[in-house]
Amino acid sequence: MDFEKTILCIGAGYVGGPTMAMIAAKCPHYKLVVVDVDKEKIRAWNSDNLPIYEPGLDELVRETRNKNLFFSPEIEKGIRESEIIFVSVNTPTKTFGQGAGKAADLQYWEKTAREILASSTTSKIVVEKSTLPVRTASAMERILNENSKNIHFEVVSNPEFLAEGTAIRDLEFPDRVLVGSRETPEGIKARKEIVEIYANWVPREKIVESSVWSSELSKLVANAFLAQRISSINSISALCEKTEADIDEVAYAIGMDSRIGPKFLKASVGFGGSCFKKDILNLVYICESYGLEKVARYWESVVEINEWQESRFIQNMLRNMFNTVAGKRIALFGFAFKANTGDTRESPAIYIAHGLLEEHAKVVITDPKALENAKKNLSTFEDRVSFEQDPYRAAEGAHAIAVLTEWDLYKGLDYERILKTMVQPAFIFDGRNILDHQKLFNMGYNVIAIGKAPLKHF
Numbered sequence: 489m490d491f492e493k494t495i496l497c498i499g500a501g502y503v504g505g506p507t508m509a510m511i512a513a514k515c516p517h518y519k520l521v522v523v524d525v526d527k528e529k530i531r532a533w534n535s536d537n538l539p540i541y542e543p544g545l546d547e548l549v550r551e552t553r554n555k556n557l558f559f560s561p562e563i564e565k566g567i568r569e570s571e572i573i574f575v576s577v578n579t580p581t582k583t584f585g586q587g588a589g590k591a592a593d594l595q596y597w598e599k600t601a602r603e604i605l606a607s608s609t610t611s612k613i614v615v616e617k618s619t620l621p622v623r624t625a626s627a628m629e630r631i632l633n634e635n636s637k638n639i640h641f642e643v644v645s646n647p648e649f650l651a652e653g654t655a656i657r658d659l660e661f662p663d664r665v666l667v668g669s670r671e672t673p674e675g676i677k678a679r680k681e682i683v684e685i686y687a688n689w690v691p692r693e694k695i696v697e698s699s700v701w702s703s704e705l706s707k708l709v710a711n712a713f714l715a716q717r718i719s720s721i722n723s724i725s726a727l728c729e730k731t732e733a734d735i736d737e738v739a740y741a742i743g744m745d746s747r748i749g750p751k752f753l754k755a756s757v758g759f760g761g762s763c764f765k766k767d768i769l770n771l772v773y774i775c776e777s778y779g780l781e782k783v784a785r786y787w788e789s790v791v792e793i794n795e796w797q798e799s800r801f802i803q804n805m806l807r808n809m810f811n812t813v814a815g816k817r818i819a820l821f822g823f824a825f826k827a828n829t830g831d832t833r834e835s836p837a838i839y840i841a842h843g844l845l846e847e848h849a850k851v852v853i854t855d856p857k858a859l860e861n862a863k864k865n866l867s868t869f870e871d872r873v874s875f876e877q878d879p880y881r882a883a884e885g886a887h888a889i890a891v892l893t894e895w896d897l898y899k900g901l902d903y904e905r906i907l908k909t910m911v912q913p914a915f916i917f918d919g920r921n922i923l924d925h926q927k928l929f930n931m932g933y934n935v936i937a938i939g940k941a942p943l944k945h946f
Contacts, residue, residue, distance in 0.1 A: 489556075491517060491518055491519035491556065492517045492518060493517075493518045493519070493571055493572065494518070494519045494521065494569055494570045494571055494572075495508070495511065495518055495519065495520050495521070495570060495571070495572045495573075495574065495685070496521050496522075496523065496566045496567060496569075496570035496572070496573045496574065497520070497521070497522045497523070497573075497574040497576055497617070498523055498524070498563065498566075498567075498573060498574070498575050498576065498577060498600055498603075498604075499522075499524060499574075499575065499576035499577040499578070499617075499618070500522045500523070500524035500526070500529050500530060500533055500539070500559060501524075501529075501540070501576065501578065502540055502542075502650075502652065502655070502762070502831065503576045503617060503618075503648045503650065504522055504524075504574065504576035504617065505522060505533060505538075505539075505540065505545075505549075505559075506540075506542060506545055506548070506650070506655050506656060506659060507574070507576070507617065507648065507650075507659060508520045508522050508557060508574070509545065509548045509549050509552055509557055510548065510656070510659040510660060511685060512552035512555075512556050512557035513548055513551055513552050514660075514688050514689040515556075515685065515688045516555075516556055517556075518556060518685070519556050519558070520552075520556060520557045520558070521558045521559075521560055521566045521569075521570065522557070522558070522559050522560070523559075523560050523561065523562065523563045523566045524561065524563075525561075525563070527561045530559050530560065530561045533549070533553075533559035534553070534559050540830070540831075541828075541829060541830040541857050542652065542653070542655050542656060542828075542829065543653065543654075543656065543828055544656035544657070545655070545656055548656060563603065563607070564603075564606075564607040567603070567604055567607035567608055568607050568608065568609060570612065571610075571612060571613070572612065572613045572615065572681065572682070572685075573604060573612055573613070573614050573615065574615045574617045574646075575597065575600055575601075575604075575614060575615065575616060575617055575618055576617040576618055576648075577596045577597055577600050577618055578596055578618070579592045579593065579594060579596065579597055579618045579619060579620060580592075580593050580766065581593060581765075581766050581769055581770070587773050589769065590769040590770065590772055590773035590776075591621075591769075591770065591773040592619075592620065592621050592766075592770050592773075594620070594621075594624070597618060597620065597624070597628075598627075598631065601614075601628050601631045601632060602631060604632065604641075605631065605632050605635055605641075608637070608639060608641075609637070609639070610639060611639045611640045611641065612639075612641055612642075613641070613642050613644060613678045613681060613682070614628065614632065614641050614642070614643050614644070615643075615644045615645075615646050615682060616628070616643065616644065616645045616646065616647070616704070617646060617647070617648060619647060619648075619707050619708065619711075619763065619766075619767055619770075620645075620704055621704070621708075621770055621773075621774055622701055622704045622705040622708070622774060623701060623704065624704060625643040625644075625645055625670075625700045625701075625704065628643050629641065629643050640674075642669065642670075642674055642675055642677075642678035643669075643670075643700070644667060644668065644669045644675075644678050644679055644682050644700070645666075645667070645668040645669070645700045645703035645704050646665070646666065646667050646668075646682055646703070647666055647703060647704070647706065647707035648707075649662065649663065649664070649666075649707070649710060652761065652825075652826060652828070652829040652831055653826055653827055653828030653829045654828070660689070662690060662694060663694070664694050664695070664696050665686045665690050665694060665695045665696065666696045666698065666703050666706055666707075667679050667682045667683055667686075667695065667696070667697055667698075667703065668697070668698045668699055668700040668701070668702055668703025668704065669697075669699070669700050670699070670700055671699055675700070679697060683695050683697065707767070708767045708768075708770060708771045708774075709771070711763050711764050711767040711768065712767060712768050712771050712787055712790065714752050714764070715759055715764040715765075715768055715790050715791075715794070716787075716790050717751075717752040717753060718752055718754075718756070718758075718759045718764075718794070719759075719789075719790045719791075719793035719794050719797075720793075721735070721739055721752075721753045721754070721755050722755055722756065722758065722793060722794070722797045722938075723793050723797075724738060724755075724939070725755040725797075725938050725939030726797075726800065726939075728939040728940065729939060729940065729941070729942075732941040733939075734939070734940055734941075735755045735921070735938065735939025735940060736755075736921060736939070736940075738939075739753040739754065739755065754920075754921070755921060755938045755939045756797075756836075756894075756919060756920050756921070756938060757797065757798060757801045757836045757840065757892055757919030757920065757938065758794045758795075758797045758798045758801075758836040758839075759794055759825075759836075760825030760826070760832075760833065760834040760835040760836050760837075761825045761826065761831065761833060761834055761835075762831065762833040762834065764794075764834070765791055765794070765834050766834075768787055768788075768790055768791050769788075769791065771787050772784045772787050772788045775787065795839075797836075798836050798839045798840065798843075799839075799843070801836075801840060801890075801917070801919055801938075802839075802840060802843040802844065802847075804917065804936055805818075805844070805888065805890065805915075805917055805936075806847065808915060808917075808934070808936050808942065808944070809887065809888060809915060812847070813844055813847045813848070813849040813887075813888075814847060814848040814849065815848065815849075815850065816849055816850065816886075816887040816888070816911075817849075817850045817851075817852060817885050817886040817887055817911070818844055818849045818850065818851050818852070818886060818887065818888050818889075818890060819852050819854065819879070819882040819883045819886040819888070819889045819890070820837060820840065820841060820851060820852070820853050820854070820889075820890050820892055821854055821855075821879055821882070821889055821890065821891045821892065821893070821895075821898050822837060822854075822855050822858075822891060822892040822893020822894070822895055822898065822920075823835060823837040823838075823841075823853050823854075823855040823858045823859070823861070823862040823865075823892065823893065824837075824855055824857060824858035824861075824893050824895075825837075825893075826893065826894065827893055827894045827895045827896070828895075829857065829858075830857035830858045830860070830861060831858070831861070832858050832861040832862060832865055835858075835865075835892075835893075836892060836919070837853075837862075837892040837893065838865050838866075840890065840892060840919075841853065841865075841866055841869075841873065842866075842869075845866075845869050845872055845873060850872070850874075851869075851872070851873045851874075852873070852874045852875070852876055852882045852886070853866070853873065853874070853875050853876070853882070854875075854876050854877065854878070854879045854882035855893060855895075856877075856895060856897055858893075859875050859877065862875060863875060879897070879898065879901060879906075880901070880902075880905065880906060880909075883906045883909060883910060884909045884910075885909065885910070885911060886910050886911065886914075887910070887911045887914070887915065888914070888915035888916070888917060889906075889910075889914075889915070889916045889917070890916075890917040890919060891916070891917070891918045891919055891920050891922065891923065892919045892920070893920065894920040894922050898922065898923070899922055899923065903916075903923075903928055903931060903933070904931055907931055907932055907933060912932075913934055913945065913946065914932065914933050914934065915933065915934045915935075915936065916928055916933045916934070916935050916936070917936050917937075918935065918936070918937040918938065919938060920938075921937050921938055921939070921940070923935075923937075925937055925940065925943055926943070928943075929943035929945075932945070934946075
């Protein structure tokens with residue numbers, strides 16, 4: 489079959505794979521190729537056991553794979569044969585040198601840029617899909633266009649705004665698609681080509697065009713604002729516990745204000761995921777590099793509140809369990825950073841598990857999708873932590889349950905059955921406020937929830 493365009497995506501991770509699958513489904517006249525240096529990951533994309541879990545992704549890939557969507561380890565060939573290249577490689581936080589702990593580590597991104605140049609024989613549009621610091625496009629253009637091949641590259645910014653667990657829905661019905669380029673005739677022409685891809689299914693009024701700098705910065709700022717709301721409501725949850733106010737009632741009341749709205753006002757043990765902390769610290773570093781210290785400290789405090797909330801959760805467990813968990817079996821219900829994903833990156837559960845293990849607790853982890861990642865996250869404690877798919881078995885002999893992921897599964901469990909298998913007095917620490925606390929208290933549990941007065945029998 490002849491295709492109108494061949495689009496390459498370098499990077500077969502949480503963004504690249506689902507995004508290309510959606511474009512393939514909506515644009516059967518385009519050929520989509522996804523490449524990655526990790527051959528095992530490519531093998532998984534070509535199997536019935538995809539490397540990531542996302543509701544609806546299996547069906548989308550089955551519908552398009554080997555028709556107009558292809559997963560391949562042949563990076564050089566993919567670069568050579570494509571007209572448009574999406575770059576969706578990892579940009580973790582630096583762990584070394586200048587900016588360590590805050591700045592984005594761009595070594596994989598730069599290596600990819602040089603690989604694109606080395607393998608290209610024709611001019612191309614290169615699309616920044618990875619989350620990058622503002623003005624990174626300028627550096628990529630310098631690398632690509634200082635060549636003797638007589639070919640030209642236009643760099644376009646098209647940041648992703650996907651939420652894990654709802655990524656397929658977000659791709660099909662996005663709040664907006666942002667495409668930024670240089671405001672030159674060549675840049676605008678390239679931008680229009682990317683807009684044309686999304687216009688196959690996204691209403692034109694939801695496709696936002698901007699300068700490349702605004703596009704790059706918008707991604708960081710969007711995540712910072714969302715995380716800020718979570719840290720704000722979590723800070724108030726601590727005040728609610730002291731005053732016996734109810735954080736859910738407070739959040740509902742303020743969320744009814746049309747100027748505020750109800751989203752991201754759910755108090756919890758803390759936010760996680762691959763983006764929020766990384767992007768905020770990147771924003772902090774950029775502000776510091778421009779001498780904007782007050783701005784940097786403001787955004788840094790969002791991360792500090794999140795870390796404090798995780799620490800406070802452990803302290804509440806210790807205080808309510810007679811100031812010790814040593815030798816006690818604690819069942820952690822959920823390890824993914826949120827429901828409907830197997831991703832555990834920056835999950836609050838990692839911090840909670842570490843804290844409990846340092847207090848010599850016997851920790852058992854249960855999660856419907858994240859156990860394999862949990863085993864990797866806690867590999868240094870493998871002799872002191874156990875993993876159990878069945879939550880009923882995880883709770884057997886436990887002194888306490890801590891709900892750390894808002895899986896619907898945990899709302900419907902038979903907690904009377906569970907109570908009979910636990911050590912008394914039995915505790916439930918609801919880090920997501922998804923359970924019926926009064927009902928659990930009436931059964932005999934001692935219930936300690938985020939932002940609420942504790943319900944205890946002593």
